[in-house]
Amino acid sequence: MPSGAERSLVVSVHDVASSTLAEVRWLLGRLDALGVTPRVLKVIPREDGRADIRRDPAVGALLRAEAARGSEIVLHGCTHRLAGPPRGDPLLRARARLFAPGVAEFLGLEADEMRARLTAGRAILRELGVETGGFCAPGWLGGPGLRPILAELGFRYDLGMLGIWDVERGRTLRVPSLGYMGAGGAYERAVAVAGGLTLLANSGAPALRLFLHPQGAPDSAACRRSLRVLGRLLRGRRPVTYGELLDG
Known part of the structure; x- marks a missing residue:
């Protein structure tokens, strides 16, 4: 975590895939204008189980360019789609139904399938020339048994809704988050209210996270509002990656 009086901010762009490439580029352009480097890109290697990013040279080129600038690449599921009934405790299943319908991929998988998808997703990124x-997990929802598998496969961290699980040290760093979900309607308004409350309660926190989803971003008043909040946060916080937070 940041030392002394230094305060940090992790800015992440979610759902990077062929289907969202135009919106992702738009968001990255806005981050460039604000001077947000480094940033984090959360990548879906095979959206819907069919749209393999290896077939889209533009995605690979973007990821390599971002990695060369110091951006951090995060594996964001493999297909980003729920393949079976959600598993886990009742709270996890309720969160999947209410906040991540149809996308909580890693809540519907047995251990062997989790391992296979993690391995395949990382191999796709590696084939494109980037490491992660x-x-x-999509929806920040990981099923029972996920974290031991991440440790087995050599992942460094797992991102949850409330913080970062440090695989090597076996500890969770609480890092409050806010941002733009790309959901629209009442859900997006609720996210904005929650984000405002998060800022009020955590204005002096050593680290914060701001997330941006690409869906509808260029035309969204909610996304523009999140970008304005980001601009204000940057006056007192330094952009960092998750790896830098864990190293601090």
Whole structure:
């Protein structure tokens, strides 16, 4: 974590895939204008189980360019789609139904399938010339048994809704988050209210996270509001990656 009086901010762009490439580029352009480097890109290697990013040279080129600038690449599931009934405790299943319908991929998998998808997703990124040591389950929802598998496969961290699980040290760093979900409607308004409360309660926190989803971003008033909040946060915080937080 940041030392002394230094305060940090992790800015992440979610759901990087062929289907969202135009919106992702738009978001990265806004981050460039604000001077946000480094940043984090959360990548879906095979969206819907069909759209393999290896077939889209533009995605690979973008990821390599971002990695060369110091951006951090995070594996964001493999297909980003729920393949079976959600597993886990009742709270996890309720969160999947309410906040991640149809996308909580890693809540519907047995251990062997989790291992296979983690291995395949990382191999796809490696084939494109980028490495990743971080994982974020779609919807921030990982099923029972996920974390031991991440440790077995050599991942460095797992991102949850409330913080970062440090695989090597077996500890969780609480890092509050806020941002733009790309959901629209009442859900997006609720996310904005929650984000405002998060800022009020954690204005002096050593580290914060701001997430940006690409869906609808260029035309979204909610996304523009999140970018304005980001601009204000940057006056007192330094952009960092998750790896830097764990190293601090």
